[in-house]
Structure formats: C-alpha cells, structure tokens
Amino acid sequence: MEPQLAALIRQSIADRYSLFAPEALADLPDTFTITDPCISGHPIVFASRAFLKMTGYSTHEVLGRNARLFQGPRTSRSSVMEIREAIREERAVEVSIVNYRKDGTPFWMLFRMSPVFGKEDGRVVHFVGVQVPILGRRRRSGVSSCDGDRVSECVFGGSCRREVCSDSLVELGGRVLDLDSADSQGLEIEGPCEANDLEKRIAATAVSNILSVLSHYSESTGRLVCGNRCNLPGPGLLTSSLNISLGRIKQSFVLMDPYLPDVPIVYASDAFLKLTGYSRHEVLGRTWIFLSGPDSDPSVLHQVSPFRLYSFFSSFDLVMMTSKDSSSFWNLLHISPIRNATGKIAYLVGVQNEELCKNQDRQGRTPEMWQLSVVGAVKVAVRSSSMVACSSK
Amino acid sequence: MMLKIKRVPTVVSNFQKEEGEEAARRGGGCGRNCLRSCCIQGAKLPLYAFKRVDKAVNEKGVLQHETTQPPVAFLDSLLLGEWEDRVQRGLFRYDVTACETKVIPGRYGFIAQLNEGRHLKKRPTEFRVDKVLQPFDGNKFNFTKVGQEEVLFQFEASENGEVQFFPDAPVDVENSPSMVAINVSPIEYGHVLLIPRILECLPQRIDRESFLLALDMAVEAGNPYFRLGYNSLGAFATINHLHFQAYYLAVPFPIEKAPTKKITTLDVGVQISELVNYPVRGLVFEGGNSLRDLSDTVSDACICLQNNNIPYNVLIADCGKRIFLLPQCYAEKQALGEVRPELLDTQVNPAVWEISGHMVLKRKKDYEEASEENAWSLLAEVSLSEERFQEVNALIFEAISYNADASGDEAENLLQDADVKPKTHEGVDAINQRSCPTMVTGNQECLVQQ
Numbered sequence: 001m002e003p004q005l006a007a008l009i010r011q012s013i014a015d016r017y018s019l020f021a022p023e024a025l026a027d028l029p030d031t032f033t034i035t036d037p038c039i040s041g042h043p044i045v046f047a048s049r050a051f052l053k054m055t056g057y058s059t060h061e062v063l064g065r066n067a068r069l070f071q072g073p074r075t076s077r078s079s080v081m082e083i084r085e086a087i088r089e090e091r092a093v094e095v096s097i098v099n100y101r102k103d104g105t106p107f108w109m110l111f112r113m114s115p116v117f118g119k120e121d122g123r124v125v126h127f128v129g130v131q132v133p134i135l136g137r138r139r140r141s142g143v144s145s146c147d148g149d150r151v152s153e154c155v156f157g158g159s160c161r162r163e164v165c166s167d168s169l170v171e172l173g174g175r176v177l178d179l180d181s182a183d184s185q186g187l188e189i190e191g192p193c194e195a196n197d198l199e200k201r202i203a204a205t206a207v208s209n210i211l212s213v214l215s216h217y218s219e220s221t222g223r224l225v226c227g228n229r230c231n232l233p234g235p236g237l238l239t240s241s242l243n244i245s246l247g248r249i250k251q252s253f254v255l256m257d258p259y260l261p262d263v264p265i266v267y268a269s270d271a272f273l274k275l276t277g278y279s280r281h282e283v284l285g286r287t288w289i290f291l292s293g294p295d296s297d298p299s300v301l302h303q304v305s306p307f308r309l310y311s312f313f314s315s316f317d318l319v320m321m322t323s324k325d326s327s328s329f330w331n332l333l334h335i336s337p338i339r340n341a342t343g344k345i346a347y348l349v350g351v352q353n354e355e356l357c358k359n360q361d362r363q364g365r366t367p368e369m370w371q372l373s374v375v376g377a378v379k380v381a382v383r384s385s386s387m388v389a390c391s392s393k
Numbered sequence: 394m395m396l397k398i399k400r401v402p403t404v405v406s407n408f409q410k411e412e413g414e415e416a417a418r419r420g421g422g423c424g425r426n427c428l429r430s431c432c433i434q435g436a437k438l439p440l441y442a443f444k445r446v447d448k449a450v451n452e453k454g455v456l457q458h459e460t461t462q463p464p465v466a467f468l469d470s471l472l473l474g475e476w477e478d479r480v481q482r483g484l485f486r487y488d489v490t491a492c493e494t495k496v497i498p499g500r501y502g503f504i505a506q507l508n509e510g511r512h513l514k515k516r517p518t519e520f521r522v523d524k525v526l527q528p529f530d531g532n533k534f535n536f537t538k539v540g541q542e543e544v545l546f547q548f549e550a551s552e553n554g555e556v557q558f559f560p561d562a563p564v565d566v567e568n569s570p571s572m573v574a575i576n577v578s579p580i581e582y583g584h585v586l587l588i589p590r591i592l593e594c595l596p597q598r599i600d601r602e603s604f605l606l607a608l609d610m611a612v613e614a615g616n617p618y619f620r621l622g623y624n625s626l627g628a629f630a631t632i633n634h635l636h637f638q639a640y641y642l643a644v645p646f647p648i649e650k651a652p653t654k655k656i657t658t659l660d661v662g663v664q665i666s667e668l669v670n671y672p673v674r675g676l677v678f679e680g681g682n683s684l685r686d687l688s689d690t691v692s693d694a695c696i697c698l699q700n701n702n703i704p705y706n707v708l709i710a711d712c713g714k715r716i717f718l719l720p721q722c723y724a725e726k727q728a729l730g731e732v733r734p735e736l737l738d739t740q741v742n743p744a745v746w747e748i749s750g751h752m753v754l755k756r757k758k759d760y761e762e763a764s765e766e767n768a769w770s771l772l773a774e775v776s777l778s779e780e781r782f783q784e785v786n787a788l789i790f791e792a793i794s795y796n797a798d799a800s801g802d803e804a805e806n807l808l809q810d811a812d813v814k815p816k817t818h819e820g821v822d823a824i825n826q827r828s829c830p831t832m833v834t835g836n837q838e839c840l841v842q843q
Contacts, residue, residue: 073680077715078653081645085502088644245643343491364560369474372481376473379490380582384618384643387496387504 001064004270005043009063012036012045016125016225017217022046024213030206032130033067034116037087037240040247040270041066051131056102067129072100083113088241089388090115090124090229094203096134096193108134110195112203115240116214119224124240126225128214130206132199238267245381251374252352254283255338255382258345262287266347275352277324334371338379340386349378396523396728400742401512402631405576405586406539407484428537428544428572428591433564438544438572440562441471442551443613466615467556472573473641475545476583479575484543486510489579499765501647504751507760511578511753512740522627522724525699529596535634536574536588544574545585548610569593571606576638580746580753584640587621595635597626599695599707605688607637611713612684618643620710622745625695627704628721629744637709638745647750648717649710653677656786659793661686667786668717672772673748674782675719676789684713690793691716697792703785706745719748720785723775736771743775 001009013021013034025034025046031054034046047062055062055070062069071080079097086093092114098106109131116126195203211227218225238246238255246255252271256263268283276283322328332353340346351371408425423431479485487510494506521527529535547570551557564570569590576584587610589595589603607621621639624630653666662682668675676694681687691707698705698720708717723743726732739759741747752768754760759767777785 077679077711078650081649081711085645085650339488339490341494343493364558365471365474366560369478370470371474372477373470373474376477376583377470379477380473380618380641380643383490383494383582384641387494387644 001060005039005064008039009036009043009045012039012126016221016223017214018220020220021214021217024217025210028206028209028213030130030209031132032128032206032210033062034210035067035127035129037124037127038243042087042244042247045126054101054131054133055099061102070099072098072104072106074098074106075100083111086113087127087244088385090240092207094200096195099131108193110134110199110203112200112207114207114211114227115229116211116225116227117229119218119226119230121237122229123237126214127240128207128210130203130210132195132203132206134193134195134199239385242381242385243267245385246378249374249377249381251370253374253378254350254352255347255378256287256350258337258348263348272352275323282324332367332371334368334375336375336379338375338382340382341384342386346382346386347378349375351375395521396725397519397521398724398727399517399519400631401740402518402520403511403576404486404578405632406534406536406543406574407486407577408538408540408543409534426541427539428541428564432541433566433592436541436564437561438541438564439471439475439546440549440557440559440570441468441546442549442557442559443468443609444554444556445550445609466613467558468610468613469616469619471558472545472585472614472619473583476575476585479543479545482542484575484577485579486577489584490582493760495763496644497763497765497768501750501765501768502645502650503647503763503765503768504642504644505760505763505768506580506751506753507757508580508753509755509757511580512755520631520724522704522728523702525625525627525702525704526598527596527626527633529594529633531594534632535594536572536586536591536632536636537594537634539574543577544572546573547571548573548587548606550606550609566592573610579640580751581640581642583619584638587637587639589635589637597624597630597633597635598699599623599625599692601689601692601696603635604692604695605685608684608688608691608709608713608716610637610639611709615712616641617711620646620708620749622709622749623695623707624744625699625704625706627702627724628706629724629742642751646708646710647671648673648675648708648748649715657790659690661690663687663690665690672769673719673721673776674779675717675748676786678716678718679714687713687716691718693793694718694789697789698785701785701788703788706748708745708749710749717749718789719745719775720777720782721748721775722777722781726774732774736774739771741771743771748772748775 026049028048029050030048031050032048033044033051035042036045039045041064043064043066044062047057047059052059052062068080075098079095082095083093083097092112094110094112096108097111099109099111100106110133111129111131113127113129115124116128117123118125208227215225215227246267246269249269250271251269252275253269254265254272255267257266264285264287265283266285268278268280273280273283334351334353336349336351337345338347338349351374353367353371408427423429426432426436428436480488487508489508492506492508492510494504497503497505547562547564549571569592571587571589572591574586574588576586587607589606595603607623611619611621619639619641621637623637626633648668648671651671652669654669655664655666656676658664658680662680663678663686664680666677666679668677678687678691678694681690695705695707695718698718703720704722704724705718705720707719710717721743723732727737740755741752741759746753750768752763752771754763776782
C-alpha cells in the first residue's frame with residue numbers, strides 16, 4: 001500500500017473515533033468491515049478479527065482494498081448492483097450474496113450495510129458492512145436477489161424456502177439442467193439463498209453494536225456520528241456517491257462551488273494534492289486563487305477571479321501555480337461549468353495539466369484532450385450522483 | 394399486407410436530412426467531408442486498437458482481475474475526451490446535461506429524463522415494422538454520410554496483441570474499419586454509435602463478429618455505467634445500417650437489479666437466466682469459458698430471432714459481464730392498433746434504453762407525472778405474453794444448443810445456410826406467428842443436454 005493511502009486509512013478511523021477505537025472495535029465478536037467513501041477507491045479502513053478469520057486474509061491484505069476483493073464469478077451481479085445503488089443513495093441495504101475466501105472458496109453470507117453520518121454536517125463518513133455466514137442452504141424457488149424487506153413482495157418469495165435442493169433441479173417443468181456441481185465444501189453455491197430470521201437478527205444486532213461503539217468513541221473527538229441522517233448535508237458538501245465517483249478520476253482537478261462567496265474548492269483530487277503538496281483540509285473551502293504564483297499573468301488571474309469565471313469557460317490558459325513548498329510551475333488550466341441532474345450549473349471544474357512539455361505519458365493525445373476527458377468524467381459523475389429518488393430528498 | 398407505424402425519426406447526424414432534401418442534393422459534389430468515396434481518400438482519423446483478451450474464466454484468474462482496480466481506462470478516457478471536444482465544438486443539437494433527469498420513486502428506480510429538444514424539427518416518417526431483416530438501402534440515410542468530425546475514432550482489435558492508439562491514422566478503406574461516432578441527439582452524456590465495418594454498409598442485423606466487437610467495447614471501456622444497446626428493425630431501430638448505441642449513466646438500471654431465475658448452463662459455460670418480476674420478459678446471458686463463447690451464444694440467439702422475424706433489443710451491461718436479450722412486440726401492436734392511446738400520446742418509443750428502465754420523455758407533463766405505474770404499464774405492453782415468450786425461448790434454445798454442438802466452422806456454415814434461407818420473412822407470416830403458436834417448432838427436449 002502507498003504510504004499516503006496508509007496514512008489516510010489510519011486517520012479515517014483515528015480522527016473521527018480516536019486512537020482507542022480500533023481496539024474497542026477489534027474486541028467486538030462480529031464479522032464486519034468499515035469503508036470510507038471519501039478516500040479514493042472507497043477502501044476498507046477497518047476489518048474485524050472475526051471477519052479476517054472468516055475470509056482467511058490478514059489485516060494488511062484487506063486495508064486499502066475495495067470490498068469487491070471478495071467477489072467472484074458466482075457473485076450475483078444483480079446483488080452487486082443493489083449494494084452499489086444503496087451506496088449511491090446513502091441508505092442501508094441487506095442482501096444475500098456469494099463471497100470468496102482468500103483460498104478461492106465461495107460461501108453464502110448475509111450482507112447488511114449501513115451508512116454512518118456525521119452529526120455536524122449530515123455527511124456520510126463511513127459505511128459499516130456486517131457479514132453473517134449463512135449456514136445450510138435454503139432455496140427460494142430459483143429467484144435471486146429479492147432480499148430483505150423485498151422478499152415479501154416477491155412473487156416467489158418465502159413460499160418454498162425449505163424446498164429440498166434436489167427438487168429444484170427439475171423445477172420449471174423439467175426443463176432445467178444444472179450441470180454445475182456443488183463446490184468442494186458441499187455447500188451449494190448455484191442459485192439463490194435466503195438468510196433465516198436468526199441470521200437477520202444477528203446482522204441487525206451487530207450493526208447496532210458497531211454503531212454504538214462508533215458513536216461512543218466519536219464523542220471523544222467531538223466529531224459526533226449517528227446511524228440516521230440528522231442533518232441534510234450543508235452547502236459545499238459532496239455526497240459520498242459523488243466522492244466515490246470523483247475518486248475514480250486520477251487526473252489533477254478541483255471542483256468549485258460557484259454559489260458560495262469566493263467560489264471555494266469543494267473537492268480536490270488526489271493528483272491535485274500531489275501536484276501542489278497541500279493536504280485536503282488545507283485546500284477545501286479556499287478559493288483556488290491562493291495557489292496562483294507571483295509570476296502569473298495578472299490579466300489571466302483576473303479572468304479566473306470569481307467575478308469573471310463565467311467568461312473563462314472552455315478556454316485553455318497558462319497560469320503559474322505555487323505549491324506548498326513555494327516552488328512555482330506553469331499549468332495549463334481549463335475551467336468548465338458542470339450541471340447536476342436538474343440541468344442547472346452546480347460546480348465549476350478546474351482541470352490542471354502540469355506543464356506542456358510532459359507529453360510522454362499521454363499516448364499520443366494532446367494535453368487538451370486529456371483535460372477534456374476529465375471534464376467529461378466529472379460531468380457524468382455529478383449528473384448521475386445527483387439523480388436521487390425524489391422521495392428520499 | 395404491410396405493417397407500418399408513423400414516428401418522428403431521431404436525428405443522429407447533422408447530415409441527416411429529410412428524405413426529400415437528401416434526394417435534392419444528390420448529383421452535385423459532396424463537399425461535406427463525409428465517409429463515402431468522394432471524401433474518404435486521404436482521410437485521417439484517430440485509431441484505437443484494443444487488446445483482445447480471450448480471458449479464460451478460471452475462478453482464480455477472475456478474482457485477480459477483480460481485485461486490481463484500474464484507473465480510468467484509456468478507452469473510457471479517450472471516448473469522454475473526444476465527446477467533450479465535440480460538445481465544445483458545438484456539434485450537438487442540445488446540451489444533454491441541461492436536460493432535467495430523476496429517479497422515479499418506487500421499488501425499481503426507473504429513471505426519467507425530460508428531453509423536449511430531441512424530436513423537434515422532424516416530420517413523422519413511416520417505418521415498416523413487420524420485417525426484422527430488410528436490405529440495406531443506400532438512398533436512405535446511413536452512417537457513411539456523416540461528417541468526419543462526427544467520428545470520434547476508429548475501433549479495431551490490435552494486430553500485435555497490444556493496446557495501440559494513433560491520433561492520425563489513415564482510413565484503410567480496403568480493411569473496412571469500424572467506427573465510433575457521436576449521436577448528435579444524445580439521450581445521455583457520451584452517447585455514441587458503434588458502426589462495425591462501416592464502409593461495408595451492412596443492414597441492421599446481428600452477426601457473430603459484429604456482436605463480439607460490441608462486447609469487446611464494453612469490456613475494454615471497463616466502466617459498468619457505460620452500456621451498449623442494440624435495437625433490431627421492428628424494435629425501434631430507425632436506421633437500417635448496422636450499429637450499436639452506448640452512453641454513460643452512473644446509475645444502476647432497473648433491469649440490472651431485477652431478480653433472475655436460472656434456466657441452464659451451457660457446455661461452453663454460459664449461464665442463461667430468465668428475468669422475473671420485471672415488466673418485460675427476457676433472457677440474461679453471463680459467464681462463458683471465454684468472451685467469444687458468451688458472444689457467440691448471444692449472437693446465435695439474436696440470429697435465431699431475426700431469422701424468425703421476431704423484433705428484439707439487446708443490452709450489454711456491467712462491462713460485458715451480463716447481456717440482456719428482450720424480444721418485443723410493441724411496434725407490431727402499435728401498427729395493429731392494439732396500443733392504448735394514452736400510451737401512444739407520450740410518444741415514448743420503447744427501445745433498448747426504455748426497456749432497461751431509462752425513460753426519455755418528450756412532454757413536461759409526462760415527466761412531472763412520471764410514476765412507477767406509468768413506466769410499468771408502458772413496458773408491460775412491450776413484453777411478449779408468457780406463452781409467446783416460452784415459444785420464443787424454445788426457438789432460441791434449439792438454435793443455441795444446436796450450434797453449441799457443432800464445431801466452429803461447421804456452426805458458421807450452418808448459420809450462413811440459415812441466413813440464406815430465412816424461415817419466415819414475409820410480414821403476413823409475422824402476424825400469423827403471433828396468433829398461431831402452433832407454428833413454433835421448438836420442443837422441450839431440445840433444452841436438455843447430456
């Protein structure tokens with residue numbers, strides 16, 4: 001793992017819940033992970049002992065990785081979609097899903113995920129994911145991915161839960177031929193599987209235990225958390241789904257909020273921080289003019305000032321920027337307005353391209369085309385992540 | 394008897410004129426830098442050559458693949474950058490990111506977009522909907538008539554097995570390159586058309602190679618929110634020139650979340666399931682020992698449908714891991730006057746995107762009143778009846794189990810035979826088929842493989 005990522009992961013838990021929290025969490029008997037949507041790649045920042053034992057991984061193999069590490073060919077894609085959607089909508093979800101251990105053996109588990117909200121600003125700071133292994137195999141008439149509270153609505157749901165597996169091979173009027181044998185452990189992985197009430201209760205209890213530990217330790221840092229959204233996210237705050245989507249874009253860029261005074265930076269990519277040497281909290285909330293170096297052409301800077309930003313759109317200009325260690329560098333800057341799902345301008349994106357001469361890694365594409373691809377990726381991320389069902393807003 | 398519907402065709406290119414205008418222009422010089430022989434000589438366009446990995450799906454291999462999270466893939470980045478460039482050059486008819494869009498509250502999360510500009514300035518045109526296979530007609534609009542500036546890049550499998558990009562590659566007319574072009578009436582950001590072997594002027598009809606190219610594109614883009622779609626004639630394709638569509642929408646589609654019921658796993662490792670609890674009946678294909686196995690299975694199913702004159706739509710989702718195949722009968726119902734007027738009033742054409750749960754609405758009223766019930770009742774009209782769906786499945790399973798048994802070359806020959814002697818092509822037959830299930834030749838036994 002890169003040192004920067006390792007540091008971010010340590011801080012993710014310690015800054016919010018104090019240095020003592022990992023120990024307290026480790027003492028819990030539950031199998032769970034905690035992920036941080038604000039770190040690029042939405043990585044695991046904590047994994048419980050029981051979880052490591054169940055999956056066969058060590059801590060350092062799991063921290064910093066995305067939970068898709070545990071998915072494999074037999075993981076139902078529609079269940080993965082459901083989890084993705086819950087993350088996008090910042091809500092809890094419960095789904096039965098096939099995961100894989102380190103040795104490659106698949107197993108069924110009940111996955112229950114719940115967001116953790118920061119009390120002060122209503123932002124999602126973490127997701128807690130509890131994994132309860134499903135013991136014994138229960139079929140649901142061949143219908144997959146109707147889970148949790150949806151089971152009762154499912155046409156086939158519930159009615160034949162205890163159906164014997166061998167019967168299901170001849171369901172659908174004998175048309176089905178199941179060529180796949182059960183896996184090495186004798187647990188059948190094919191087809192759907194439903195957790196029983198006990199397993200569901202275990203998962204629910206675990207989530208509430210973990211949340212109460214987190215909430216307890218958050219008091220010691222003064223940065224309180226809770227399991228339910230207490231506040232709507234304030235202005236200038238990004239949803240976790242937008243953070244996750246933007247985290248996938250590896251180039252250097254910032255998002256600015258044109259509706260706040262001085263058009264402050266509300267998101268800065270990892271590459272931007274690397275380029276300038278600043279840490280995220282030193283950049284967020286500030287107008288990016290502070291980065292411009294003494295040698296910048298004042299007329300260009302004037303255009304970039306908040307009053308003139310709109311006339312600056314869609315052009316490429318050379319500006320001088322200064323990094324934290326006071327070194328200056330030329331930068332090709334491109335600014336574009338970014339609209340959200342309502343079709344209104346929500347942000348400005350500023351895409352940097354450090355110097356023009358470093359063409360070697362661009363595989364034959366001009367710096368301008370690279371910058372435009374960032375604009376495109378940001379447009380997709382912002383538009384899509386602001387499309388939330390109207391009822392939940 | 395010939396079945397026709399009237400609809401407003403979508404303008405996909407700035408060079409797509411009303412039929413009358415098109416005729417009036419012919420005869421003079423072209424002068425619009427198109428892809429036909431008048432302008433193509435000496436033309437240079439970016440070329441992206443992808444590495445065709447025929448991944449063997451052993452579980453370990455896939456696991457390793459899953460665990461490395463690549464940064465934004467090159468194709469993804471190329472496509473977004475070129476598309477944004479065309480935005481800034483003003484080639485689109487409207488800014489699609491200025492079109493309001495939302496997720497409709499409810500269990501399924503249908504997505505609605507209000508797009509009032511997409512169908513302006515076009516007259517309704519008659520479309521024949523009772524023939525899934527129709528010959529290519531060079532007099533009608535086709536993609537060789539688009540301007541070169543609408544082409545983003547040429548797309549092909551790399552000859553040396555490595556990803557290659559050439560910003561200014563000469564167009565090799567002899568080798569009939571495949572091209573990715575913008576749709577000037579986008580329904581979402583990054584809306585493009587993949588036109589396989591564009592200069593060969595193939596009609597809208599799936600073949601194995603072209604389908605593999607589309608699947609390659611989904612795999613190569615490596616973005617689960619970049620999906621490809623296909624509409625056959627009779628299932629709301631408007632242009633009879635072989636093409637797939639694709640765009641970005643970083644929201645799960647309702648069809649991707651729909652429960653499925655496994656039907657079978659073929660010898661080649663392709664698992665086939667049936668959608669359940671979804672308004673449109675359809676099949677889901679996934680897995681396969683190699684990408685080609687998956688591709689060939691789906692292509693053979695498509696070829697079977699088009700040879701039997703059954704209109705259908707295809708969605709390639711989840712980076713090419715899952716493919717949805719949806720036979721449909723809406724246009725036929727519409728032509729026969731069996732669709733309720735209130736549904737027709739919305740002018741929503743249920744093509745692949747609508748069927749997948751992404752509804753593009755033309756009227757503000759429909760957008761504001763959009764509800765899960767409305768979306769559901771429209772899509773329910775699109776679906777085949779359960780009885781007909783099972784008949785169609787029987788045909789498909791007969792075709793793919795037959796082809797799976799045959800060795801590669803043999804299978805191709807059989808397919809070509811089938812292409813030469815299509816089973817039913819006349820419109821009258823199509824109607825009869827719907828009302829006369831006895832015509833269907835498939836039987837239950839063909840589904841069982843030992």
